[in-house]
Amino acid sequence: MNRKGKFIVIEGLEGAGKSSAIATVKQYLQRAGHEVVCTREPGGTALAESLRTLVKQVQDDEVVAPQTELLLMYAARMQLLVNVIQxxxxxxxxxxxxxxxxxxxxxxxxxxxxxxxxxxxxxxAVLGDLTPDLTLYLDIDPAIGLERAKARGELDRIEQEQLTFFQRTRQKYLQIAASEPNIEVIDASQSLEQVQDSILAVLRRVFE
Incomplete structure (x- = not known):
């Protein structure tokens, strides 16, 4: 794919402050004169949003196999990739x-x-050689993040998992971040202003 634009991703556990981070990055990019397309995963197209609902809604009478969850995520990602991102x-x-x-x-x-x-x-199979130009991983203690998420309202199926699930998830996030390029770890336990400053410092260093 002959791509002329850049691909930036915001990652993090529940309650890490992704929405605020996205607003900060979007404002920075628009001020720099770039046209910005915002996406979310799973989701971002009509079909992918339907898959998002399937993934996140609580199933009262059926266990969702982990492999099924993964395949739904990648099905939604493929739709978004082909129809929006690429x-x-x-x-x-x-x-x-x-x-x-x-x-x-x-x-x-x-x-x-x-x-x-x-x-x-x-x-x-889904992504080929497509990788983000920059990933900002907002790192937070899962216990703190989950408390923030609960304060927002009702938790979805994945957000209702045990704390140990999110601890394993965080460990994997940090492992990936430490071993691959173009991933920057942001301390999301800082104040909102400090998090914004950290993000802007990374953006200036990478893109200016």
């Missing part, structure tokens, strides 16, 4: 994603403890 990047727009592939690796790979080889097969 066309925008080719046109020279900057794509700002609320979650992307790192989420599946952390939540389903770390939290659900699914086989890494299985996940990597899906990653390669």
């Amino acid at each position: 066309p925008a990047l080719i046109e020279g727009k900057w794509v700002l994603g609320d979650r992307h592939d790192m989420s599946s690796r952390a939540y389903q790979g770390g939290g659900r403890q699914l086989d890494e080889a299985f996940i990597n097969q899906l990653r390669h």
Whole structure:
């Protein structure tokens, strides 16, 4: 794919402050003169939003197999990729994603403890060589993040998991961040202003 635009992703556990971070990055990019397309995963197209509902709603009479959850995530990701992300990047727009592939690796790979080889097969089949130009991972203690999430309202199916699930997810996030390029860890336990300053410092260093 001959991409002219850039792809930036915001990652983090529940309550890490992704919405505020996205607003900060979007404002920075627009001030720099870039046309910004915002996406979210799972979701971002009509079909992908339907898959999001399936993934997140509580199933009273049926256990959702971890593999099913993973496949639904990648089905939604494929729809978003083909219909939104790739066309925008080719046109020279900057794509700002609320979650992307790192989420599946952390939540389903770390939290659900699914086989890494299985996940990597899906990653390669769906994404090919597409990787974000920059991923900002907002790191927070899961216990603090979950308290913030509860204060927002009713928790979805995944948000209702045990604390140990989110601890495994965080561990996987940090492991990926430490081993791969273009991922920056932001301390999300700081004040909102400090988090914003940290994000802007990274953006200036990478893109200016």
